[in-house]
Amino acid sequence: MTIHAAPRLPFSYFEYQERLEKLRNAMEAAGLDLLFVTDPSNMHWITGYDGWSFYVHQGVLVFPDREPMWWGRGQDANGARRTVWMEEESIRGYDDRFVQSTTRHPMQDLAAAITDAGFGAKRIGVEMENYYYSARAHAVLSEALPDARMVDATALVNWKRGVKSEAEISMMRRAARIVEKAVDGIFERVEPGVRKNHLVAEIFGDLIRGEGEDWGDYPAIVPLLPSGPDAAAPHLTWDGAPFQIGAATFFEIAGCYRRYHTPFCRTVFLGKPPDHIRHAEAALIEGLEAGLEAARAGNRACDIANALGAPLERAGITRGQRCGYPIGLSYPPDWGERTISLRAEDETVLEPGMTFHFMPGLWMEDWGLEITESILIREDGPAECFCDRPRRLYVKE
Amino acid sequence: MTIHAAPRLPFSYFEYQERLEKLRNAMEAAGLDLLFVTDPSNMHWITGYDGWSFYVHQGVLVFPDREPMWWGRGQDANGARRTVWMEEESIRGYDDRFVQSTTRHPMQDLAAAITDAGFGAKRIGVEMENYYYSARAHAVLSEALPDARMVDATALVNWKRGVKSEAEISMMRRAARIVEKAVDGIFERVEPGVRKNHLVAEIFGDLIRGEGEDWGDYPAIVPLLPSGPDAAAPHLTWDGAPFQIGAATFFEIAGCYRRYHTPFCRTVFLGKPPDHIRHAEAALIEGLEAGLEAARAGNRACDIANALGAPLERAGITRGQRCGYPIGLSYPPDWGERTISLRAEDETVLEPGMTFHFMPGLWMEDWGLEITESILIREDGPAECFCDRPRRLYVKE
Numbered sequence: 102m103t104i105h106a107a108p109r110l111p112f113s114y115f116e117y118q119e120r121l122e123k124l125r126n127a128m129e130a131a132g133l134d135l136l137f138v139t140d141p142s143n144m145h146w147i148t149g150y151d152g153w154s155f156y157v158h159q160g161v162l163v164f165p166d167r168e169p170m171w172w173g174r175g176q177d178a179n180g181a182r183r184t185v186w187m188e189e190e191s192i193r194g195y196d197d198r199f200v201q202s203t204t205r206h207p208m209q210d211l212a213a214a215i216t217d218a219g220f221g222a223k224r225i226g227v228e229m230e231n232y233y234y235s236a237r238a239h240a241v242l243s244e245a246l247p248d249a250r251m252v253d254a255t256a257l258v259n260w261k262r263g264v265k266s267e268a269e270i271s272m273m274r275r276a277a278r279i280v281e282k283a284v285d286g287i288f289e290r291v292e293p294g295v296r297k298n299h300l301v302a303e304i305f306g307d308l309i310r311g312e313g314e315d316w317g318d319y320p321a322i323v324p325l326l327p328s329g330p331d332a333a334a335p336h337l338t339w340d341g342a343p344f345q346i347g348a349a350t351f352f353e354i355a356g357c358y359r360r361y362h363t364p365f366c367r368t369v370f371l372g373k374p375p376d377h378i379r380h381a382e383a384a385l386i387e388g389l390e391a392g393l394e395a396a397r398a399g400n401r402a403c404d405i406a407n408a409l410g411a412p413l414e415r416a417g418i419t420r421g422q423r424c425g426y427p428i429g430l431s432y433p434p435d436w437g438e439r440t441i442s443l444r445a446e447d448e449t450v451l452e453p454g455m456t457f458h459f460m461p462g463l464w465m466e467d468w469g470l471e472i473t474e475s476i477l478i479r480e481d482g483p484a485e486c487f488c489d490r491p492r493r494l495y496v497k498e
Numbered sequence: 499m500t501i502h503a504a505p506r507l508p509f510s511y512f513e514y515q516e517r518l519e520k521l522r523n524a525m526e527a528a529g530l531d532l533l534f535v536t537d538p539s540n541m542h543w544i545t546g547y548d549g550w551s552f553y554v555h556q557g558v559l560v561f562p563d564r565e566p567m568w569w570g571r572g573q574d575a576n577g578a579r580r581t582v583w584m585e586e587e588s589i590r591g592y593d594d595r596f597v598q599s600t601t602r603h604p605m606q607d608l609a610a611a612i613t614d615a616g617f618g619a620k621r622i623g624v625e626m627e628n629y630y631y632s633a634r635a636h637a638v639l640s641e642a643l644p645d646a647r648m649v650d651a652t653a654l655v656n657w658k659r660g661v662k663s664e665a666e667i668s669m670m671r672r673a674a675r676i677v678e679k680a681v682d683g684i685f686e687r688v689e690p691g692v693r694k695n696h697l698v699a700e701i702f703g704d705l706i707r708g709e710g711e712d713w714g715d716y717p718a719i720v721p722l723l724p725s726g727p728d729a730a731a732p733h734l735t736w737d738g739a740p741f742q743i744g745a746a747t748f749f750e751i752a753g754c755y756r757r758y759h760t761p762f763c764r765t766v767f768l769g770k771p772p773d774h775i776r777h778a779e780a781a782l783i784e785g786l787e788a789g790l791e792a793a794r795a796g797n798r799a800c801d802i803a804n805a806l807g808a809p810l811e812r813a814g815i816t817r818g819q820r821c822g823y824p825i826g827l828s829y830p831p832d833w834g835e836r837t838i839s840l841r842a843e844d845e846t847v848l849e850p851g852m853t854f855h856f857m858p859g860l861w862m863e864d865w866g867l868e869i870t871e872s873i874l875i876r877e878d879g880p881a882e883c884f885c886d887r888p889r890r891l892y893v894k895e
Contacts, residue, residue, distance in 0.1 A: 156832035236636035316738030341713025
């Protein structure tokens with residue numbers, strides 16, 4: 102077999118074969134004959150496919166005994182040829198008349214591909230809980246394959262992505278250098294009177310120029326930076342209002358290097374912070390430190406959440422939300438991996454090579470505070486933080 | 499009734515009431531007692547809701563006889579309070595334990611809300627074909643409402659959005675000024691040796707700084723700018739490689755003002771363009787002009803496509819893809835409205851106030867060319883172009 106020389110592959114051919122082997126073992130354990138993957142991150146992890154084409158139906162078919170098949174819109178097959186490691190015969194594009202049609206659906210073409218490959222009456226895993234596998238897609242595919250048994254394989258691939266390879270960790274370290282630069286730029290530039298969108302323009306500039314040779318890729322979420330009472334709302338995006346004295350603004354951003362993310366959040370106060378913010382800051386830092394201590398191989402996800410919770414509780418701060426999630430490879434609209442949640446009920450055991458955004462955001466009645474760390478679970482000892490910046494409220498008087 | 503003064507509302511209270519009336523008429527015509535809307539653009543159009551929270555389950559319930567209800571993650575209710583026009587009692591947040599859980603699903607909470615409101619045994623419209631309504635969401639909701647009749651209401655709201663109000667057209671005109679500035683910036687800055695990501699940083703800068711008081715919002719798609727043979731692939735994103743002499747690069751971007759998009763694409767050739775590109779350019783411009791002439795109220799979507807097709811065919815260029823789609827309000831991952839397609843089989847009649855991205859991209863074997871216009875269908879005469887920039891290949895020798 103000749104190795105297809107896709108010029109953009111971020112990892113070695115052998116790393117893709119290792120991933121495929123892991124995945125096939127998981128498929129066998131789940132009793133699947135075939136797996137259809139629609140999550141763009143999972144598609145990328147398996148094949149290297151990269152492109153902003155996930156707004157139309159596309160996916161990867163993972164077979165037990167032959168190369169995975171990239172399947173998507175005909176015009177995007179050219180993108181597949183330039184980014185995947187598989188051979189030409191493993192790339193299948195569908196006709197443009199299937200796109201956003203009221204009389205045809207791309208899943209009819211996929212069903213034909215599955216039938217042609219001899220899997221029309223087999224057990225087929227599909228990612229039921231994914232942005233890019235709609236209720237309609239599932240209905241059409243199921244109807245077009247009446248003899249197949251459709252099985253929910255949500256997050257089957259995502260779980261395999263949890264422990265990162267050395268090469269993946271190296272990507273995240275580069276993303277960390279990029280986000281450090283952006284955070285430094287924020288603190289340097291934010292001033293009363295500066296318009297929010299102007300600062301966002303500079304943040305995007307830093308994130309995309311990247312650091313030295315390491316060019317910045319687009320993060321899966323845009324910068325979030327609500328101020329004052331608006332910081333009670335975690336997911337407001339910017340407007341053109343000027344920064345004001347006497348308000349805290351959290352900056353929730355991530356560096357991204359070749360689709361690998363390192364999120365990092367800090368809060369800036371312009372002026373003299375009031376006591377309730379200083380009080381929360383102290384409890385949050387103590388909680389973060391306790392959480393990092395608990396973030397060890399062999400401990401559980403809940404141990405991090407509980408360690409964080411104790412100092413917050415002593416300070417009278419009640420958080421209703423999980424305090425983190427796994428990170429790495431991602432596409433919009435989310436940079437989390439959607440497997441583990443750092444919360445009291447999640448007893449997943451931590452393993453070396455797992456990576457999380459330890460994200461205990463405080464979104465209170467009329468203020469908000471974010472001080473977070475992206476972390477790597479090590480063989481021994483507490484977690485390593487990807488970024489190296491002061492763990493505190495940033496104050497500009 | 500007091501009018502809730504959400505400070506960020508982009509349109510008047512009365513415009514929202516008009517939209518709601520249109521929508522309720524459409525619901526009645528479709529025999530729906532209740533409509534559950536998950537498309538973030540549809541949510542925004544109905545309620546004003548704005549935030550990057552669509553990576554978790556959320557939606558709007560549209561009732562026949564009371565205010566719509568915003569439903570989403572508890573922590574995002576704070577964002578709803580700051581962006582929607584409805585009263586506090588029409589905002590319902592679900593507990594964080596439903597988020598990305600393996601044992602609970604947010605649709606269980608939605609089913610309870612629907613039952614509480616007395617619609618548990620009614621005809622409920624859902625958007626089966628939407629990024630944010632997963633196959634799992636539909637399965638859980640259907641199971642939790644065994645007495646309801648679930649009806650596919652895909653694009654019911656989208657079709658109501660097709661004809662734009664004066665206020666919406668004004669948003670798009672502002673977005674047009676923003677994208678013109680970005681295109682000017684591209685032509686000024688692109689040079690052999692400039693790294694692609696560095697130019698993208700400047701493009702984001704122009705798009706987000708905006709024009710004067712009009713701050714730039716995030717476009718629903720990142721800039722696409724493949725060069726040379728890579729321009730055969732429409733949806734590749736950037737890398738850190740330098741621009742080179744002798745290659746065409748298309749720039750597919752949009753200005754965005756308060757979620758309203760005006761896309762605009764031009765192609766830059768560095769050096770002297772070869773004959774086949776000049777030949778394609780001439781045919782494409784002729785096709786665009788013919789399409790604009792055909793883009794009149796009373797004509798059909800296919801008339802534009804056919805007018806474009808004739809000169810291309812004479813030049814020996816075969817396009818397999820549709821040549822445009824409706825535009826306006828949008829969220830990632832797509833800035834199209836997913837209703838009409840400008841193609842030979844779409845006989846939708848054009849109406850004044852409809853807006854399209856007339857987008858006859860040429861993605862050939864080993865080169866690509868994009869020259870496009872965002873257009874407004876007028877009462878009389880050919881379409882108006884939102885942007886005012888030369889309709890040609892941009893050449894920098």
